[in-house]
Amino acid sequence: MTLDGADQTPAMPSSSIWSRARSIVRLWGELEERPCPLCGSAERWPVVRYERFFLPIEVAMCRGCGFVYAARMFDAAGAERFYQRTYADLMYDRRPDVTKEMIDSSAHHGRFHLDRINEIVPKFSGVLDVGAGFGHFLAECRAQGAQVYGSEPGDDRLLYAQKDLGLGEAVTVEPFETGRPPPFAPDLVTMFHTLEHLLDPLVVLRRAHQLMTPDGWLVVEVPDLMGPWASHGVAFIYIGHCTYFTEASLTQTLAKAGFVVRHVTRAAEPGIYPANLRVFAQKGEPGPIAPPPDIDAVRAHVKAHLHAWSFENGYPAWTLKLVKAVLGV
Ligand SMILES: [Zn+2]
Numbered sequence: 001m002t003l004d005g006a007d008q009t010p011a012m013p014s015s016s017i018w019s020r021a022r023s024i025v026r027l028w029g030e031l032e033e034r035p036c037p038l039c040g041s042a043e044r045w046p047v048v049r050y051e052r053f054f055l056p057i058e059v060a061m062c063r064g065c066g067f068v069y070a071a072r073m074f075d076a077a078g079a080e081r082f083y084q085r086t087y088a089d090l091m092y093d094r095r096p097d098v099t100k101e102m103i104d105s106s107a108h109h110g111r112f113h114l115d116r117i118n119e120i121v122p123k124f125s126g127v128l129d130v131g132a133g134f135g136h137f138l139a140e141c142r143a144q145g146a147q148v149y150g151s152e153p154g155d156d157r158l159l160y161a162q163k164d165l166g167l168g169e170a171v172t173v174e175p176f177e178t179g180r181p182p183p184f185a186p187d188l189v190t191m192f193h194t195l196e197h198l199l200d201p202l203v204v205l206r207r208a209h210q211l212m213t214p215d216g217w218l219v220v221e222v223p224d225l226m227g228p229w230a231s232h233g234v235a236f237i238y239i240g241h242c243t244y245f246t247e248a249s250l251t252q253t254l255a256k257a258g259f260v261v262r263h264v265t266r267a268a269e270p271g272i273y274p275a276n277l278r279v280f281a282q283k284g285e286p287g288p289i290a291p292p293p294d295i296d297a298v299r300a301h302v303k304a305h306l307h308a309w310s311f312e313n314g315y316p317a318w319t320l321k322l323v324k325a326v327l328g329v
Pocket of ligand 1: 036
């Protein structure tokens with residue numbers, strides 16, 4: 001696709017009302033149909049058509065394997081344009097600037113993640129964090145004596161991790177899938193709310209499998225589609241989320257990449273996302289895997305949690321946010 005002059009200028013919050021409206025409308029045309037990222041089937045049952053900004057991403061359940069995913073999405077180039085140009089406008093109330101609140105929250109989560117991992121994996125020597133954010137988790141691991149390495153696509157976050165936390169070249173902007181491997185074989189690989197943002201979670205999981213030590217641990221956190229996310233309402237269905245895992249479908253996805261799940265925990269601690277699902281996996285042959293929830297159960301759960309008509313967190317609330325985002329107020 002060729003880019004016109006307006007496209008080459010990042011649409012920061014100072015862009016005009018016209019360019020913001022146009023970039024949002026254009027997103028509609030950039031969504032493309034895609035088959036199930038897990039089994040390749042194009043047959044699906046619809047669950048929710050529109051995400052919170054009214055983009056028709058068609059969250060659906062695969063008829064082949066039961067995986068729930070966004071069946072209309074950007075391709076990789078479209079996703080990059082979205083995050084570089086439109087994301088900041090849409091998320092007008094979460095500006096991309098680094099705030100003290102964001103740093104404090106990240107530091108809290110970094111410590112929290114390490115504490116939860118230490119409960120199950122008390123010893124490790126090399127940590128790879130995919131989607132390292134501000135780098136607090138890696139800094140905590142480094143303080144515990146481990147070698148660390150991470151990838152992070154967000155400029156602000158990467159810079160903070162490299163400079164403020166002194167992680168330097170231990171964090172890279174290179175995509176984990178295609179970038180240079182860490183200079184050590186990790187015995188702990190972590191992905192905190194990373195997997196659901198990827199078009200193809202299998203590519204990343206297989207790469208992790210390839211790089212890890214034979215008895216290393218993989219810790220994955222994702223939002224749980226069948227968890228208690230009612231406080232999020234419509235916000236849960238979101239263009240940034242390409243897949244919607246359940247415990248069964250995450251286990252199934254990990255099995256396809258060569259992992260067996262050893263522990264499953266859910267967070268109910270203050271400050272942690274209520275529908276958080278955390279699994280600890282190792283390389284190995286999985287036994288029988290529970291089938292994913294059926295389409296009726298998924299539709300009923302989503303309907304009960306979506307609060308579609310709520311003025312607090314349903315589509316009416318997001319209509320107002322969208323109008324404000326376009327107007328820049
Ligand atoms: Zn499938």
